[in-house]
Amino acid sequence: GAGVSQSPSNKVTEKGKDVELRCDPISGHTALYWYRQSLGQGLEFLIYFQGNSAPDKSGLPSDRFSAERTGGSVSTLTIQRTQQEDSAVYLCASSGQGNFEQYFGPGTRLTVT
Amino acid sequence: GENVEQHPSTLSVQEGDSAVIKCTYSDSASNYFPWYKQELGKRPQLIIDIRSNVGEKKDQRIAVTLNKTAKHFSLHITETQPEDSAVYFCAASIQTSYDKVIFGPGTSLSVIP
Numbered sequence: 099g100a101g102v103s104q105s106p107s108n109k110v111t112e113k114g115k116d117v118e119l120r121c122d123p124i125s126g127h128t129a130l131y132w133y134r135q136s137l138g139q140g141l142e143f144l145i146y147f148q149g150n151s152a153p154d155k156s157g158l159p160s161d162r163f164s165a166e167r168t169g170g171s172v173s174t175l176t177i178q179r180t181q182q183e184d185s186a187v188y189l190c191a192s193s194g195q196g197n198f199e200q201y202f203g204p205g206t207r208l209t210v211t
Numbered sequence: 212g213e214n215v216e217q218h219p220s221t222l223s224v225q226e227g228d229s230a231v232i233k234c235t236y237s238d239s240a241s242n243y244f245p246w247y248k249q250e251l252g253k254r255p256q257l258i259i260d261i262r263s264n265v266g267e268k269k270d271q272r273i274a275v276t277l278n279k280t281a282k283h284f285s286l287h288i289t290e291t292q293p294e295d296s297a298v299y300f301c302a303a304s305i306q307t308s309y310d311k312v313i314f315g316p317g318t319s320l321s322v323i324p
Contacts, residue, residue, distance in 0.1 A: 129310045140316040141255065141300060148310055189254065198243060198310060202254040 217315030
């Protein structure tokens, strides 16, 4: 079946602009995660959605970052007033209830100029 | 807060030799420990995982050991091959949740032909 998809694959934006990154999880997966990966670095947890529960936003680095998940499926990560340090690959993952393997999307490479 | 450390950060081995990557975690309630492999330019993928009720798990050339008392776990790759070259991330679940994990910083493994 289809895996996790993300769009756009690449995004170049000017400092100060807002950006929206989209994630389509695997159908039926109740858990959805956003991570940030800077060049050569690890996976920095940003936010986690699980079913209808309130999201775990403990990893969001500042109030410029927000995310929502509509209808328990598609998620959008929004970064307002982008800064150069926001440049990274943003990875989305999903997992199904009872199966804890996280399936990652291909990522969105964000470059802030 | 919860923390996962991983060593070494880089590792080079000759083809056919074994490779060992070690991780420690801080949350004594952690009960799920996955390992992900990320090849260059690709998304992370689960290669093996272990739950706290077992001390060792094997899958062909890959094995993971867990010492809950010492709060550390290790990945062992035997008979390494060039295609094993990648970044490996360990992770530990948060408290008693299986869904949310904290990733270690990663180990870049190079297998020299």
